[in-house]
Amino acid sequence: MNMKKPAPFRRGSGSFKHHCARRWWVYVIGFAVINVSIILGVIYGIIPSIAQNAVNSAGVRADGIAITNPTVDRITLSMNSTVFARVPVAARFDNQTFEMYLPQDANKTTFMTLGVGELQAQNTMVINVTGADTKILNATVYQQFSKDVLSRSNFTLGIKSRPMLKVGAMKYPVQFDKTIQLKGFNGLKGITITNPVVLNGSNVMADGTNLLTDAVIPNPSSFTMQIGDLTTNIAIESLDLGFSVIKNLTLYPGNNPVKIFNHINAGLMALPTFSSILSQPNINITLKMNSTVFGGQHVTWLETPLRETSPFYAIMNPTSAPAVGSATAGELSVA
Numbered sequence: 032m033n034m035k036k037p038a039p040f041r042r043g044s045g046s047f048k049h050h051c052a053r054r055w056w057v058y059v060i061g062f063a064v065i066n067v068s069i070i071l072g073v074i075y076g077i078i079p080s081i082a083q084n085a086v087n088s089a090g091v092r093a094d095g096i097a098i099t100n101p102t103v104d105r106i107t108l109s110m111n112s113t114v115f116a117r118v119p120v121a122a123r124f125d126n127q128t129f130e131m132y133l134p135q136d137a138n139k140t141t142f143m144t145l146g147v148g149e150l151q152a153q154n155t156m157v158i159n160v161t162g163a164d165t166k167i168l169n170a171t172v173y174q175q176f177s178k179d180v181l182s183r184s185n186f187t188l189g190i191k192s193r194p195m196l197k198v199g200a201m202k203y204p205v206q207f208d209k210t211i212q213l214k215g216f217n218g219l220k221g222i223t224i225t226n227p228v229v230l231n232g233s234n235v236m237a238d239g240t241n242l243l244t245d246a247v248i249p250n251p252s253s254f255t256m257q258i259g260d261l262t263t264n265i266a267i268e269s270l271d272l273g274f275s276v277i278k279n280l281t282l283y284p285g286n287n288p289v290k291i292f293n294h295i296n297a298g299l300m301a302l303p304t305f306s307s308i309l310s311q312p313n314i315n316i317t318l319k320m321n322s323t324v325f326g327g328q329h330v331t332w333l334e335t336p337l338r339e340t341s342p343f344y345a346i347m348n349p350t351s352a353p354a355v356g357s358a359t360a361g362e363l364s365v366a
Contacts, residue, residue, distance in 0.1 A: 089116035178336035259325030
């Protein structure tokens with residue numbers, strides 16, 4: 032029997048080609064949707080995550096902070112700082128505002144701010160802002176900050192901001208929140224007093240100054256602080272001498288030589304032994320801070336911490352070299 036083999040079965044090849052010919056636009060759209068989804072995922076998912084991770088891993092060092100022109104509710108603020116980061120893409124930060132707070136404050140209350148201009152994102156970013164007129168936003172927290180600066184050897188400062196990061200034409204919000212370790216004035220330890228000069232009779236100054244002395248006030252921090260006229264009560268052990276005034280005082284990093292205008296009680300000045308006491312070596316002087324006045328105005332956020340951390344101590348006619356203040360930048364600390 033002569034039988035023909037059946038033709039091989041071609042599984043819908045003709046219909047599939049026909050389907051593709053008629054529905055090609057469906058596959059093009061599908062391919063485009065997949066690609067757009069991938070691109071959007073990179074733009075709105077991966078890049079923001081990379082940017083935030085770079086900010087999170089960055090470190091901040093305060094190289095110098097200056098607080099000048101103090102008033103009850105305003106200061107002039109200057110700050111030099113360096114940010115260390117690993118920047119994976121070319122980017123820029125928009126103008127931003129640094130909000131400063133104390134890390135020990137659970138509410139992270141902002142007590143002052145500092146505007147920072149547009150910044151090129153780099154592995155090392157230098158941020159210098161000079162002469163910013165700054166409002167004290169919370170007097171209570173700012174006074175605690177002032178107390179930390181004046182009385183402690185080390186303390187922390189929190190800085191936060193919410194800048195926009197520009198990558199090409201796109202902008203991404205990032206959160207910047209860092210804690211930096213700073214050195215304070217360490218309770219003004221190491222003050223030395225020298226060269227006492229008694230003023231008698233017509234030599235007494237018009238303001239009543241009857242004893243002039245030189246002094247050195249060490250500042251081991253990287254802070255510059257303008258204080259104004261500082262008045263302090265002075266004593267030798269339990270013997271009250273009177274009060275002293277340091278005029279137009281500004282403490283810079285390092286050793287600060289100053290002239291002290293002393294108002295010694297008249298009864299002590301009349302004693303023959305007083306002059307001999309002034310010439311003795313290593314006399315312990317006790318200082319109890321009284322007031323700070325700048326531009327004719329009492330500055331309470333300076334006065335109160337100074338009073339609370341009194342007494343301070345000084346050595347008159349020291350036989351050893353005075354303490355040396357070092358202007359060391361705050362060490363890096365990442366929050």
